[in-house]
Amino acid sequence: MPTERIEKVASSRGEGGMRGRVEVALIGCNHTSAPVELRERVAFTPEQALKAASELRQSGIIEEALVVSTCNRSELYGVSGEANESLPRALMSYFGEFHKIELHELDGRVYQHVGRYAVRHLFRVASGLDSMLLGEAEILGQVREAYNRALGNGSTGPVLNRLFQGALEVGKRVRSETEIGARPMSVAFAGVKLAERIFGDLKGRRAVIVGAGAVAEQVVEHLRLRGIGELRVVNRSFARAQELALRMGGAAAEWSALEKSLEQPDIIVTSVSGSEPVLTRAMLERAMPARAGRAVCVIDLGVPRNVEPQAEGIYNAYLFNIDHLGEIVEQNRKARESEIPRAGAIVDEHVEKFLAWQTSLEGAGLVQALRARLNAEREALLTAHVGGANGASANAAELERLERLTKELIERIVQLPEKRLRERRKLRRPVEGLAALRELFGLDAGDEEKR
């Protein structure tokens, strides 16, 4: 963390820079803490997220606010300008009020984290370690979107900016340095990945979708992302085939043209409900000569199976059924789980990095407060003993000299701790008793009044 940045951040906080410990707090619920009925009720739309953040800041509960809301989690992050033990409770009350939910309904279903634990939680979320589907990639995009919206709305400040930038960095590192996000975790994705094992690049390839199952649509989604060239939908109901083809961006074909449709595609996806196979070995064998022996990948998503099991032996026809795909998903889940310790280590490393930065920020604030306090004492002394009613004897030149000397004395006193905080990064971690130092020197606002 460059020194200039610390100073900029501290000064940009205005009075906040003079304050004590800045604490990150969060409350929220996810798929592990709350049932879907409750998660539905506490979800924030993007507009609601911005509204809640603005209200929280205006009410003075927190200085910085940000809401992360996805299909599996709703979380409210806040930063208070000074240590406030009741902050999570205040956030909880607002959370309940905003969604018009009684607090007792939230009890035990909403988690609260403060400081290190809040930081760690966000970093785990961004890494996909807290996701229902371990290591899923979407969450990082959702965190980025939530942050960008809040940043645009001006509801974040230096601490949340740093925290969320750190979270995005952790998310990227975990995905690039571990296998947590690698390999398919859904049946649809596993099917497409297997097709890639045969053909390599799927760009410009041809696919036929037989039937109209929901998983088949997911397969098409993945194929589209990979630039599939031609897509044909064959269904018993031609109207339904047309509807699907329109939605998927392909062409519809009559059920009677099914066998003819097998002659061109590289990938065939079947998802038909019915007790009898719709593709037989004989049909595929008849299609092979017209294909000039080109390989075909048949992804059978039907239960019962849509492709006759005997078709497995056809030369250059690769057949994968739902059990094959399920086994791959299970194997990959275990592989991802084995990466949790490595991902956790990266998260912990960044948590320490953030906390060190936070401590340095507080250190800069402490020095600033000390300087301000000493200057106030200096001015009071000069007014009382030199420049005031009792000290009229001092002439202007003498007064100016005294002011210069006392100012220099204060600068010399604060110079050393300021310099050490700037230069010695290691010093920042042990200086965790900054609150005690503030108390010792009476640097908090309340102390001034007491004095």
Next chain:
Amino acid sequence: MTNWLDVLALCFYVVSFAFYVLDLYHERVWSGRMATLLLIAGLVAHYYALLERSRIIHAIPYDDLYGSMSLFAWLLALTYLGLELLHRKRAVGSLVVPFVIFWLIVAVEVAPSSQPHAPAANGALFALHITIGILAYAAFAISFLLSLIYLIQNRILRRGRPGLAFWRFPALEVLERMSRSSVGIGLVALIVGTSLGFVWEHRLTGHFATADPKVLFTLLVLAVYAIYLAIVRAPAWRGARAALLCACNFVIVLFSYTVVNLYFTNFHRFF
């Protein structure tokens, strides 16, 4: 005679292999790049080791098993590097580099402790004939490895139970393309190398030794690989059958390189 450059090259190859394996299991940009860079470093050290030997014997190393195998290992690594850069696939490196290491270790182990003698035959044309001939063998060796990977991957796909490394190897069609490229390089090299041999022999003796078993086996190698290239895209052959044919072809290459050289030919030694 083993020199320190051989040992240095061996070290580079071994570390490069470690990085290729690391890249296979945990694909990282840095590990893949390190593997390639170390392979290049190994090639450079190996080149200077070969150059050093050539300076001593005033010819391309072909007259003893050490020189021939060392040159083969170098050309194997060089051909693989070319394919890696062409197809942008590193996974195969973890299977090719061990072969390079194996050949080099054997070469170092069998090297005589005394200084090698200058062979009777030398000259630029002769050197090209040998080098290009061994390049062809190296390219066929790589196509053999690629075909083996194809067959294993094909089997895994058919069983539908892929393991961790499975996702890292190139797709079947990519393996087939790489194998075709490799056979293409091998065929061109063999045609050019053999032609240069004929020209050199004609200049020296005034006739062509067409009845030499080595020449006949070379023509057989040319024929089987030409057949492979011709049928690799034919409906009945494309895929696993072509890969199997390519793998089997290499048995003839090995036979020609070892048994024929040692027992059947009079003037072809270790190449």
